[in-house]
Amino acid sequence: MSMTDRKIRVIIAKPGLDGHDRGAKVVARALRDAGMEVIYTGLRQTPEMITEAALQEDVDAIGLSILSGAHLIIVPRLMELLRNNGQEHIRVFVGGIIPDEDIPRLKEMGVVGVYGPGTLTDDIVNDIRRAVGSINPI
């Protein structure tokens, strides 16, 4: 029996009420093609649902796709839940439509990367690899 190498596991979630998940699906496929295991949870996820799924699936990273403009409500709540549940090791990434002036605020909250429309999926892949590799070696 070979020692299987630890796969990077990522949840891609779509919080908020907007109904577009095309971008989220593109990212999910790109991460799969980079050899990661992506747990796709679908639309209209609350921060509670996302952190619970992240716990059960023991993921290394959470990718949020937010187009609704609610990022300054959703992200702080999610980070708080992660802290309270002992899930600080999980790295958080945000994609979608985020005004430039909000990016520093999200990073202050602990978000590792923020990606607007037109981001190369390769960049996301590399960022996740770097962030996860540095915290979770098995």
Add this chain to the structure above:
Amino acid sequence: MDIVQEALSGNRLALARLLTQIESDTNEGREALTTLFPHTGRAHLIGVTGAPGTGKSTLVNRLAHYYRHPPKDQSPKRVAIVAVDPSSPFSGGAVLGDRVRMRDLAGDSGVFIRSMASRGSLGGLAHATAGIVQAFDAVGYDVILIETVGAGQAEVDIARLAHTTLVVEAPGFGDDIQAIKAGILEIADILVINKADRPGVEITEKALRGMLYLHKPTASELHHHGGMNAMPANGMPDDEPVEGWQPVIQRTIATEGEGVSELVEHIAKHRTYLQESGVIKYKDRVRLKTDLDVLLREMLVARWRNDSNEQKYQQVLKRLVERKISPWLAAQELLSKGDEL
């Protein structure tokens, strides 16, 4: 307290991390299973298999919800779900989307859903799934639902982990019955025709009835359900029970929850049958024996490769490829003692 004890005392974070160790087959995972194993054997394992898109995840969601919210005279059961999807053969990655259909279960601490990618290797997947299921069983989940895509031997092997196997069909997949093509009909204890709201449900049911009638398994065939692989000739335990179970057909509309309480009833009846006939002990024994044999084989090969001379191996392989010796003779030569080094 170590992670195994924490998982046993109900810490979900500890359990989740343990599942990762078990799935990755690390030393920590193996040691955990050693501690957990004596606590296993209580849960009812239900396999749910069938072609992609037949509604397995939607049905698993309904079944889990039913077990969590049963009629007043029954107590709720703790439910674990293992949802297996294929890995990409190209990248080794996967998109695991079964949770999309299981939103209703969010926020319920009596439910634990774990998605798994098949990660390529045949025996490895069945082994990893068995380990995950043992962990759920040990920490006290009463019902464990195992969803797999019924597409090949690997999935059939996992389905055989289960005490009760549901094979899910749906009308409108062309004239062929998917399960027959994939050869998974013979592992069905219960055949579910989901999407019964769709046209063609009568045709599907008639075709399945015909297949079941033609098949009419003998008692010994029925008991083959227990093995993870085709049973070796010497693998028949002597206390094989004789009674049989005739597979039943149940229509459901998973999106509406229709037919789900009837389905739960069939599952309960099957469990009673397994216990009263003694088949459950038989299945358990066959499963553990198969698992043991697989492990033995792998460990023996690993040990032999470790001790043996790689150069000699390559030489024998070369002569084999050149057709100078047969595979049988090659193995004989490699295993023969005396001329090592």
